[in-house]
Every structure is written in C-alpha cells, then in structure tokens.
Amino acid sequence: xxxxxxxxxxxxxxxxxxxxxxxxxxxxxxxxxxxxxxxxxxxxxxxxxxxxxxxxxxxxxxxxxxxxxxxxxxxxxxxxxxxxxxxxxxxxxxxxxxxxxxxxxxxxxxxxxxxxxxxxxxxxxxxxxxxxxxxxxxxxxxxxxxxxxxxxxxxxxxxxxxxxxxxxxxxxxxxxxxxxxxxxxxxxxxxxxxxxxxxxxxxxxxxxxxxxxxxxxxxxxxxxxxxxxxxxxxxxxxxxxxxxxxxxxxxxxxxxxxxxxxxxxxxxxxxxxxxxxxxxxxxxxxxxxxxxxxxxxxxxxxxxxxxxxxxxxxxxxxxxx
Numbered sequence: 001x002x003x004x005x006x007x008x009x010x011x012x013x014x015x016x017x018x019x020x021x022x023x024x025x026x027x028x029x030x031x032x033x034x035x036x037x038x039x040x041x042x043x044x045x046x047x048x049x050x051x052x053x054x055x056x057x058x059x060x061x062x063x064x065x066x067x068x069x070x071x072x073x074x075x076x077x078x079x080x081x082x083x084x085x086x087x088x089x090x091x092x093x094x095x096x097x098x099x100x101x102x103x104x105x106x107x108x109x110x111x112x113x114x115x116x117x118x119x120x121x122x123x124x125x126x127x128x129x130x131x132x133x134x135x136x137x138x139x140x141x142x143x144x145x146x147x148x149x150x151x152x153x154x155x156x157x158x159x160x161x162x163x164x165x166x167x168x169x170x171x172x173x174x175x176x177x178x179x180x181x182x183x184x185x186x187x188x189x190x191x192x193x194x195x196x197x198x199x200x201x202x203x204x205x206x207x208x209x210x211x212x213x214x215x216x217x218x219x220x221x222x223x224x225x226x227x228x229x230x231x232x233x234x235x236x237x238x239x240x241x242x243x244x245x246x247x248x249x250x251x252x253x254x255x256x257x258x259x260x261x262x263x264x265x266x267x268x269x270x271x272x273x274x275x276x277x278x279x280x281x282x283x284x285x286x287x288x289x290x291x292x293x294x295x296x297x298x299x300x301x302x303x304x305x306x307x308x309x310x311x312x313x314x315x316x317x318x319x320x321x
Contacts, residue, residue: 002058002157003060005161005164006047008164009165011050011164011170011171012049012160012167013046013047014164015046016043016044017042017045018042020036020039020042030068032067033067034066035065035066036063037065037113038063041062041063042062043115044061044062047059049159050170051170051176051180051183052176053123053180054124054180055122056120056156056160057119057120057121057122058117058156059118059120060115060117061116061117061118062112062115063114063115066111067108068107068108069108070107072104072122072123073103073125074103074124074125075101075103075132076121076122076123077101077119077187077190078118078119078120078121079149079152080094080095080098080116080117080118080149081117081119082116082117085116085117085118086112086116087110087113088110089108089110089111089141090108090109092141094141098142098143099141100139101140102133102138102139103135103137104136106137108139121156121187127230128230128234130188130229131242132187142191145189145192148189151186152186152187155186159179162290169289175289178287181226181228181287182287185255185256185260186256188254189254189256207246208245208249209250211238211242211246211250212251214236215232215243218236227259227263227287240255243255263287264298264301264302267285267286267294268298270282270286271306271310279291279295279310282306283306
C-alpha cells in the first residue's frame with residue numbers, strides 16, 4: 001500500500017505499529033478503545049501532515065471493534081482511501097462510496113471487518129466556515145460523488161507524498177496555504193454545494209452574477225496574488241458556500257473548477273510575456289506547486305504544453321527585437 005512508498009520527514013510523521021500493545025497508548029490519547037478481531041495478523045500505521053488550518057491523518061486500521069469519542073470543534077471528515085473499505089457504524093453499513101462528516105463532540109461505535117485505509121481530516125476552529133456542517137454535535141454519513149471523491153483521495157495522497165519527499169515546501173507558509181486551499185476546494189466539491197440553495201431569494205440570479213463579476217474584478221486587480229477562497233469570500237462579505245452557489249449558477253461549474261481555470265489563464269498570461277520567466281516560476285506564482293499536475297491541466301485546457309507557450313512567446317519577442 002502507499003505507506004510503503006512514504007518516508008518520514010520534517011513535514012511527515014510516519015508511525016507503524018506491529019502489535020496491539022504498542023498501539024494502545026497512542027489510541028488512549030485519542031479517547032478511543034479497540035478490541036482487535038485478529039491479533040495474530042495485527043498491523044497498523046499512520047501518516048500525519050499538518051497544514052495551516054487542518055491536520056491530515058491517513059491510517060491503516062485493522063479488524064476490530066472500535067469505540068471512540070471524537071472532539072472536533074472545527075469539524076472533521078473521514079474519507080475512505082481505497083475501493084474495498086468495509087465497516088459498520090451503529091448498524092449502518094459503510095463502504096468506499098461514503099464519507100463521514102462531523103463537528104463538535106460525538107461518540108462513535110464502529111466495527112471494521114478487515115484492514116481498512118482511511119483519512120481523517122481535522123479542521124481548526126479558526127478556519128472559516130464553508131457551509132459544510134449544519135450544526136454541532138452531529139454526524140452525517142453521505143454518499144459521495146465518485147469523481148469528487150476520487151479527486152479528494154488522490155489529493156490527500158499527493159500531499160502525503162510531497163511531505164515525504166519535499167518537506168521544505170511545508171516550511172513556507174504560502175506554499176502550505178496553497179496546498180491547503182486545493183484540499184478545501186476539493187472538499188467543497190465532495191460536499192456538493194447546492195447551487196439552488198438561494199433561488200427563492202429576491203433577485204438571486206442578479207446577485208449571483210454580481211458576485212461572479214466581483215470575483216473576476218478581484219482576480220484582475222491582483223493578477224499575481226494567490227487566490228484563497230476564504231479570503232475572497234471575506235473580501236466580498238459572503239460565505240464560501242454562497243460564492244460556490246453563485247459560480248455554479250453563472251458559470252456552470254464548481255468554485256474549485258472556476259478558480260483553477262482563472263489561475264491557469266493567469267499563468268498563461270505570464271508565459272505569453274516571455275522574458276526571463278520559467279514555466280516553474282510562472283506556475284508557482286499562481287499556486288501550482290505540483291508541476292506535473294499543472295502541465296496536465298494546462299495541456300487539457302489550452303491544447304499545448306506550457307513550455308510551448310513560453311517558447312512561442314520568446315520567439316515572438318526575439319522577432320520583434
């Protein structure tokens with residue numbers, strides 16, 4: 001599994017447990033109690049990464065009965081990380097199609113029939129509310145959109161790999177914030193923000209159009225500044241959920257997709273200026289720190305490699321000179 005490809009670093013805490021007696025002290029610190037169902041084949045592991053406003057814990061569990069008291073004042077998401085997860089919670093069967101969302105204090109009772117891999121994403125109370133959690137002290141089991149689920153899972157794994165091989169990226173507040181922003185946008189899609197949530201309000205369509213225009217004006221006014229949706233929502237005096245609804249209505253895509261599209265166009269504009277810029281510096285200025293993923297998204301959008309855009313721009317500059 002993916003734990004084998006990870007190595008601990010200054011940004012990634014990696015812990016492996018070979019027997020339940022070594023595991024119990026770590027578990028007791030979290031107010032959890034497990035009864036293993038297969039002691040002979042016990043194995044567990046955890047990979048932990050901290051971002052500015054959240055902590056990601058990817059765990060390999062084991063066949064067990066689990067009673068735990070979650071304390072999540074800022075909210076938490078539990079996300080299956082493989083296609084074969086099998087468990088139950090208070091009689092509700094869980095598989096890889098679902099994710100769990102909760103905020104506040106909640107006592108959970110699970111039975112895991114096998115080794116499972118899942119991610120716990122715990123949010124700081126200081127993180128701006130994005131409209132995910134309707135009320136505290138409640139737990140929701142939701143069937144996820146498959147595409148959004150897969151993307152969120154892949155992004156979590158990508159953050160872990162980056163923390164393992166490039167821990168210096170987490171030492172820079174701006175880079176760590178970019179990585180977190182990508183994760184928050186992916187979770188926005190996972191929660192499937194309802195684009196019809198404010199259709200009954202007067203002039204809702206006009207209000208949505210004005211909001212999208214304000215987003216465009218903001219991006220145009222600060223073309224080289226990173227785009228953080230929580231800051232953008234605060235600047236416009238609305239919630240992230242309202243922003244997402246407006247973009248969905250007016251642009252026909254999620255806030256995540258729209259912000260990424262704006263960042264891709266901003267990167268392209270910089271590449272077209274040529275000069276001494278490089279693809280890497282232009283991409284990173286817009287928050288694309290995984291250059292392979294950036295190049296794939298750029299090619300899918302513009303039907304050419306970013307290096308081709310830059311080469312053409314430099315050629316044009318030389319010809320004009």
